[in-house]
Amino acid sequence: MDKQSIVEQFAEESHPDVLQQFDRASLEELVAKHETPFMVLDLEEVDYQYKSLQAALPGVKLFYALKSLSHPELIKRLKTLGCNFDLATIGEVELVESLGITGDQCIHTHPIKKDKEIKRALEFGNKRFVVDNIEEMKKFYKYAGQVELIIRVSFRSKQAVVDLSRKFGCTLEELPVLVDMAQSNGIDVVGLSFHVGSQSISPVTQVNAIRSSIAAMKVMNNVKWKFLDIGGSFPVSYQEEVMPIADFCVPVMEALAELPEGIEIFAEPGRFISAPSMIEVVSIVGKAKRGARTWYYLDDGVYGGFSGQMFDHAKYPIAPLKPVDPMGEFYPSVLAGPTCDSIDVVAEDIELPEMEVGDILIGKQMGAYTLASATEFNYYPKPKVVVVEDIFDPETQAL
Ligand SMILES: Cc1ncc(COP(=O)(O)O)c(C=O)c1O
Known part of the structure; x- marks a missing residue:
């Protein structure tokens, strides 16, 4: 089969929704079912x-x-x-x-x-x-x-x-x-x-x-x-x-x-x-104003699912799950992991709207060299993986 026909065959087979699969409503459904932190593997x-x-x-x-x-x-x-x-x-x-x-x-x-x-x-x-x-x-x-x-x-x-x-x-x-x-x-x-x-x-x-x-x-x-x-x-x-x-x-x-x-x-x-096959869902578990910045403490960090920031030099896109008004106020913020080590910081220079304890954040592009190098430092378990065949399918399965 020549290159053109393979490309055409692929275009026909590909799912039109595939790039939008991690939409807010579906994620909220997963958050209601699973305790954070967890990763979503989309087959x-x-x-x-x-x-x-x-x-x-x-x-x-x-x-x-x-x-x-x-x-x-x-x-x-x-x-x-x-x-x-x-x-x-x-x-x-x-x-x-x-x-x-x-x-x-x-x-x-x-x-x-x-x-x-x-x-x-x-x-x-x-x-x-x-x-x-x-x-x-x-x-x-x-x-x-x-x-x-x-x-x-x-x-x-x-x-x-x-x-x-x-x-x-x-x-x-x-x-x-x-x-x-x-x-x-x-x-x-x-x-x-x-x-x-x-x-x-x-x-x-x-x-x-x-x-x-x-x-x-x-x-x-x-x-x-x-x-x-x-x-x-x-x-x-x-x-x-x-x-x-x-x-x-x-x-x-x-x-x-x-x-x-x-x-x-x-x-x-x-x-x-x-x-691209995996995202991570984390919660804010603590919040402190330190100097000009607000520190938000997450329930996973660089010793866990975000380990690729240390070993793989990756900078994952990370965003709040709740709707954000782009015209609203944004504040200098820090996102830190839960462990007692000060190196455990996921994002230093991030502008975020006011967030609250309990709010959810989503890290994207988190399948490669993340869980593979995650540790259980401080006895925090590694995030579990929720496997979805189709994110809109109500029968998601937790492993
Ligand atoms: C021998 C070998 N093959 C393949 C890979 C995968 O490389 P990549 O993730 O860049 O596709 C690696 C990554 O370390 C490797 O060492």
Whole structure:
């Protein structure tokens, strides 16, 4: 199917209400049913994000990166949609296994592994692993004939909020050494991969990385290349708008068109699929005037669902649930989390109308790297997740 027909098919299938699903009335209904703090996972939004990325990357095989959000309902929905999975730990292997996913639907992308992690992934039926250094390559000698290796190359990016090529990936110069090591030990090298960094604001580094990878593949023509894995990085709008995904992927697809025939393309999206699929609903539990600002204390903060503010450098859009008169008075306010730590501040410089204890606030775009890194510091439990199939459906289900 060509790109145009996939885009048209997608447009027909997409739900016209999907972008307005978190409307005030529906949220009020959820608030009446569930005690805050809670997160709302909308499976329709998962569909929407998956299909829009697949439409923007026709022919690319998507492996959802579990690390961004590993809720079983999200994984099951992606499985139904035909998505594959990017795994990095034994815990992730066992989670997808318990949900009926098979090893051939997965790749193991952690460049550094213990032997028992390799063994467990092999036992599960996953045979594609990522390697980016000599010591890691040696770990695979005893698995010659059982594994297919993908070598991860580093392409640093100033345009990504989280620069993942700082920590992982070999240089292009090191690549032939790793390929030689593998081949002289009877191990199949079948692909190259990279991750130019998460929340990439521009596709430029990814495009350059694709071109450099293709050039490297052509030079190393003693390898039977089967895959090019272009990683994650696809951005979503937080407080700042980003490029629409269809536009972001145009130059990516153009660069991929230069790949020699017969090489399959993989991508490992996490954030793009999970971030918009979840919101967080919190209450104001305390209020204090301190100097010129009013401090509002919420029932969750950066040690909980807002943990991505610390670990992922994300700034979530956050707004009161009650209707706000845009012409009314606004006051300098601070939104703080509930713990006893002073670092637990969700928003320092926010202008809000007068709010009261008991009022509700909604954080949007809160699916990726939020619950995944939340703690229970101070013995506050992590927010529960309310799964909705359709936010207008009265039979919402709490997990
Ligand atoms: C190996 C790997 N693949 C995929 C991802 C997902 O990236 P993103 O959330 O930017 O799509 C990550 C994120 O850390 C990663 O480390």
